[in-house]
Amino acid sequence: METYLVGGAVRDRLLGLPGGDRDFVVVGQTPDAMLAAGFRPVGRDFPVFLHPETGEEYALARTERKSGRGHRGFVVHADPSVTLAQDLERRDFTINAIAQRDDGRLVDPLGGARDLEARVLRHVGPAFVEDPLRVLRAARFMARLAPLGFSVAPETLALMRDMAAGGELDTLVPERVWQELAKALAAPCPSAFLRTLRDAGALAAVLPEVDALYGVPQRAEFHPEVDTGLHQELVSDMAARLAPGDAVVGFAALAHDLGKARTPPAQWPRHIGHEQAGLAPLQALCARLKVPQEHRDLAVAACREHLNVHRLDELRDSTVHDLLLRCDGFRKPGRIDRLATVCEADKRGRLGHEDAAYPQADALRRLHAAACAVNARDLALDGLDGPAVGEALRKARIAAIHAARGAPVRER
Numbered sequence: 001m002e003t004y005l006v007g008g009a010v011r012d013r014l015l016g017l018p019g020g021d022r023d024f025v026v027v028g029q030t031p032d033a034m035l036a037a038g039f040r041p042v043g044r045d046f047p048v049f050l051h052p053e054t055g056e057e058y059a060l061a062r063t064e065r066k067s068g069r070g071h072r073g074f075v076v077h078a079d080p081s082v083t084l085a086q087d088l089e090r091r092d093f094t095i096n097a098i099a100q101r102d103d104g105r106l107v108d109p110l111g112g113a114r115d116l117e118a119r120v121l122r123h124v125g126p127a128f129v130e131d132p133l134r135v136l137r138a139a140r141f142m143a144r145l146a147p148l149g150f151s152v153a154p155e156t157l158a159l160m161r162d163m164a165a166g167g168e169l170d171t172l173v174p175e176r177v178w179q180e181l182a183k184a185l186a187a188p189c190p191s192a193f194l195r196t197l198r199d200a201g202a203l204a205a206v207l208p209e210v211d212a213l214y215g216v217p218q219r220a221e222f223h224p225e226v227d228t229g230l231h232q233e234l235v236s237d238m239a240a241r242l243a244p245g246d247a248v249v250g251f252a253a254l255a256h257d258l259g260k261a262r263t264p265p266a267q268w269p270r271h272i273g274h275e276q277a278g279l280a281p282l283q284a285l286c287a288r289l290k291v292p293q294e295h296r297d298l299a300v301a302a303c304r305e306h307l308n309v310h311r312l313d314e315l316r317d318s319t320v321h322d323l324l325l326r327c328d329g330f331r332k333p334g335r336i337d338r339l340a341t342v343c344e345a346d347k348r349g350r351l352g353h354e355d356a357a358y359p360q361a362d363a364l365r366r367l368h369a370a371a372c373a374v375n376a377r378d379l380a381l382d383g384l385d386g387p388a389v390g391e392a393l394r395k396a397r398i399a400a401i402h403a404a405r406g407a408p409v410r411e412r
Contacts, residue, residue, distance in 0.1 A: 001037065002027040003058065004084060004099035004107065011095050014116050015148065024058045025087050025099065028080045031060070046076040061087040064127075085109050092134045093141070093156075094122050115153075121145065122153040132168035135160045136180040136206065139196035143184040146192035152199075160200035169205040177206060178289045185250030188240055191233035209281040210254065212261035217269040225351040226269075228260045235349030243341050251295045252302040252342045253349075255282050259303070278303045298335055301327040302342040309343040312360045312367075317402045320367055321394065329368055336368045370404035371397040 009022040026034070031047050039049035039058060047060040062078035063086050084099060084107060091097040094112040106113060115122050121141055128134055138152060138160060152160075163169065184193035194210065197203040203211040214229030225231050232254065239246075239253035259278025260271045282303050286296045308315065308323055315323070329336040340361040347358045374396045376389065 001029060001033075004101060006088075006099045007091075007096050010098045010100045010106070011112070011116065013100075014098070014113060022056050024056065025061050025084065026058050027061045027082070027084050027087070029060060030080060034058070034060070047078050062090070063087070064090045089124060090127065091124055092128065092131070092137055094124055097124055119145075119149040119151065120153050121150055121156065123156045123159060128156070129159055129163055129168075132163055132172055133176055133180070135163055135169060135197070135200060135202050136172070136177065139193045139200075139202075140180045140184045140187070142196045143187035143189050143191075143193040146189045152196060157200060160202065164200050164202040164205060169202055172206075174289045178291060181207075181289070182247040182251070182295075185236070185240075185254065186245045186247040188244070190236035190240055190250060190254070194229075194233055194236070207285070209258050209261065209285050213257065216260055216263070218260070218271065219269045223350055224353075228257060230351075231349060232257060234351065234354075235345050238349040238354070239342065239345040242345055243338070246338070246341075248295050248298055249338050249341050249345075251291065252299040252338070253345045255285065255299040256302045256306050256342060256346055258282050258285070275304050275307055297328070298338055298342070301335065301339050302346075305339065306343050306346055309339065309360055309364055310347060312363055317398045317405070320401050321371060321398045324368055324371060330372060333368065333372055337365060340364045367401045367404050370400040374400050 003024045003026050005022060006025045007023050009019055012019050031041070031049075034047070034049045035041065038052035040052065042048050042050055042057070043059065046062055049058045050056070051058060060078040061082040061084060062076050063082055065075045065077065088097040088099060088107075088109060094110045094115045096112070097108075097110045098112040099107040101107065110124055121138060123134070138156065142150060142152065181193075184190055187193070194203060194207075197206055198211065198214070210229075210232065213232050214227060216228040217226050218228055218231065220226050223231055225234060235253050235256070236250065239249050243249040255278070257274065257278065258281040259274035259276065262277045262281070263271045263274060279300065282299055285291070286299070291299075305323055305327065308319075312320070324330065324336060327335055327339060329339075343364075344358040344361040347360075348354055348356050374393065376393050379392055379396055
C-alpha cells in the first residue's frame with residue numbers, strides 16, 4: 001500500500017511545532033482493498049478510513065471539481081488512477097500540500113517547504129477561489145502562524161478580496177464559520193485572524209458586529225490606542241496570552257465591547273452604557289453562528305459586568321454578591337475565574353499597558369471563594385423555610401465577602 005503522511009503533521013514538523021493528529025493519503029487503492037486490509041470506513045463524502053491498529057485517518061487520493069456555490073459544492077473523484085500530485089494540487093495552501101514518504105523524504109511539487117522557509121501563506125492554485133471557507137482558513141492559519149513571522153502572499157490576499165466582494169462568504173454555513181472562529185480564538189494571535197479578514201474585506205461579512213468597532217474612537221487617557229477595533233485586537237491577544245487555548249475566554253474577550261459600536265457619534269469618545277448596549281449585538285452574533293451555550297454565557301457576563309469588575313473595590317459587599325449570583329457563579333464557579341481573566345485581558349489590552357497590574361482579578365476570585373465556602377447546612381436555619389432560607393444564605397455569603405475583604409463595614 002503506497003501511503004504518505006500529509007498536511008499539518010508534515011508542516012508542523014518542518015516548523016518545529018508540536019505535532020497533532022497525523023493524516024495519510026493512500027495512492028492506487030480502492031475502498032474494497034482498504035476494507036480487506038482491515039481499515040474501518042468513516043468518510044461520508046469521500047473515502048476515509050481508520051487504521052485498524054493506530055486509529056489514524058487514511059484517505060484515498062482524490063480530486064475535486066466545483067459543482068455549485070459554497071464550500072459544499074464539489075464533486076469528489078477517488079480511484080486508483082488519481083496520483084499523489086493530483087491529490088496535493090486540490091489542497092488550499094502550499095504549506096499544507098507537502099507529503100512525506102515512510103523514509104522521511106518529502107514530496108513537494110508545489111514549493112510548500114520553500115514557502116515555509118519564507119514564512120509565506122500562499123494558495124495552491126486558481127481553484128482556491130472555488131471554496132469560500134478558505135478565506136476563513138487563511139485567517140485562522142495566520143492566528144497561529146503570525147507569531148512565527150508569516151504573512152499572506154499578495155496574490156492570495158487579492159483572491160480573498162475577490163471572493164469576499166463576490167459574496168461567496170454568504171454561502172458559508174454558521175457551524176463552519178464558528179469552527180474556524182473558535183480555532184482562531186484558541187490560537188496564540190487572534191488579532192491576526194481579525195486583521196487578515198479585514199484586509200480581505202471579509203470581516204464585515206463574517207463578524208459585522210466586530211467590524212463595526214473599527215474607526216470608533218475612545219478616550220485617549222484610558223485607551224492610548226484610541227481606535228476601538230485596535231483595542232479589540234489587543235484584548236483578544238491578551239486573552240490568548242492569559243488563557244492559552246481557551247476559546248471560551250477568547251470569545252468573551254472578543255465580544256465584551258460590542259456596545260461601543262452603538263454609541264452615537266455625537267457622544268464619542270465616551271461610551272456611557274456600552275455594557276448594556278452590547279448585549280443585543282452579542283445575542284445576535286451568538287444566534288447567527290449558533291455559538292455554544294458555555295461560550296455565550298461567559299460572553300454575556302463579561303459584556304455586562306466588565307466595568308463592575310474593574311471597579312470592584314468600590315462595590316458594596318452586597319453588590320459583589322449579586323454580581324456573582326447574576327453570573328451563576330455559585331452553581332458554576334469556573335465561570336468567575338474565567339470572567340476575571342477576561343476582565344484582566346480588557347484592562348491590559350491597551351497600548352502600553354500590557355504588563356500592568358490588575359489586582360481585581362485575584363480579588364474577585366478570593367471574594368468568590370469566600371462566598372462559595374458558605375454552606376447552608378452550617379447555618380442556623382431552624383424554623384426557616386422557603387424565601388427565608390435563601391435570604392439567610394445570602395446574608396451569610398455577604399458576610400463572608402466582607403470578612404474576606406478585611407475592609408471597613410459596607411452597607412448591605
